[in-house]
Amino acid sequence: MIDSERLARGAVIAAPAARAGRGFWRESWEELRSNRAGMGAAIVLCLLVAIALAAPAISGLVTHYGPTQQDLAHAFASPGRRHWLGTDELGRDTLTRLVYGARVSLGVGFLTVAIALTVGAAVGLLAGYYVGTLDDVLMRVVDVVLSVPPVFLYILMSILFRPNAITLAVIIASIGWAGLARLVRSEVLSLRTRDFIVATRSLGASDARLILHHVLPNALPVMIVAASLSLGQVVLIEAALDFLGLGIQAPTPSWGDMLSNAQVYFVHSVWLVVLPGCLIFLTVLAANVLGNAIRDAFDPRLRRA
């Protein structure tokens, strides 16, 4: 197999297939590692994930409050010794709730991207590979999904399902897959006529083998870039739904829901407005910067010589 990535982008040297294939991934990885902003963002994201995973431990060992535990005597406390980041209207510990909120944001975020990518890649591969009726039908479905303003669909579905974390991810992914499908399809369309695919087919490879072993690996960079760029958007959408009261239901703490509460009480405590928003901002920022870095790493045209 000839490494189509390099051929496609007009690389001069056509190295022996297998080694060049691995070389593309290694080069991209080296490129990513040398991108300081990207690695910084990756570290921030890893920290956030670690915090989310360690939420029960942090609650038990550091803050000594549960995420829904009330301390009415100390409602609207400012940051201090007793409550490091203060409390809300019911005296619930803000730091504990923020830490638990990370579980919702990141959990729903990663799950959504995984679902949307799986569905979008499957549809894109099928539509792009089997051009014709199947392609037409699938792409009209994509057109339809992309034509309804997503906000309305999110609202309708959230009212329909009264979501928990998993249904919320399914809801957001049920629209997110369409854009990914369109992207993967156009990549597959250009791959399927390449010499190495035609050559492999003439050797008698089955469609399944061609799709899974030859088209998919070569469409992978596009998928990875699109998926990593969509993570930030998904986190924003999820937070907005929580804020509107249509996402994760109280008392489960989520950043969006904390902000929607704070909207009522921000005369009493500025912290309640500032802190959850900062965390959403930080998460989305890290995801977007990492996404940009991954895109740059995969694009040989942007590589330094």
Next chain:
Amino acid sequence: MTGYVARRLLTAIPVLFGVTLITFLLMHFTAGNYVPGLQLDPNLKPSDVARIRANLGLDRPLVVQYLDWIGIGALFKAVGLAGALGGSRNIDPGILEGNFGRSLIDGGPVLASVLERLPNTLELTATAIVVGLALAIPVGVVSAVRRGGRLDQFLTVASVAGFAVPQFWLGLLLILLFSVEFHAWGLPWLPSSGAVSPLGGGGLLDRLQHLAMPAAVLAFFYLSAWSRFVRSSMIETLSQDYVRTARAKGMSERRTVYVHALRNAVAPLVTLVGLELPGLVSGALVVEVVFGWPGIGLLAFQRALQYDYTTVMGITTFAAVLVVLGNLLADVLYAAIDPRVRYS
């Protein structure tokens, strides 16, 4: 050009049908068996509820309800098959005839309540788009011209950051600062919600005061997105041969950049702005909710929570039509600006 437009319109038709179908099914499964207020009223016997539902036409098969809603019912009636659709109803929809039905909450025509809110939403989003564009073009051009410089780096960071700020949070922070804190400090403050003051409002200054914060939040978002686009488009244009030619023949840098390159660099922006046209209606939903701005987004949100599904279906379909038309308009405009598209 006419053929191109006609072809695009034709492909839009099945898409619009698909949109109405999705909306209808979603709404049906969300609230199809629910009529607002009915189930909660203890004085109503089950037989009454059934009668009201029958009056609303909700006892008919799903397919019939759908066809009736989009307005094929009129066709049936015209050929004398009205009986097939099942009896008289209070809701008499037919989107194809421009009739979006009546609200289940206040009984008023859906289209009327949408059109009543439309000017508010347009006021907000159009202001934001104009302000966003007016800032994005100079910011993008300056970044491109001083590519890699301090200013460019700062603007790049700012726009990446701007892209990551949740709109509703930015809105809350503005309210916190300009409404709450300014008020507390005894400074002139901005009203935190609504489009006009309830008492004696409606003057130009009053409207502008209400508009300032929500429009700023939206404009900031457009600015972050579009200034990046202008920057990369300008950088690409500046590397073109004709720019080099212009420089080589001794044209001033100012004229090269601002007259020759700018025009071509900004042209693709038309597509992006065109893609925002549906956002004129739906893009502001979250901002409208934060600022209690009485636009279409707030209407859709409130009515969805009340299970007023005729209104929500109407707004969603209305917005979807705008998406399709917006995409079409963007393509046509682009073809009008860039002859290469037209003749290929």
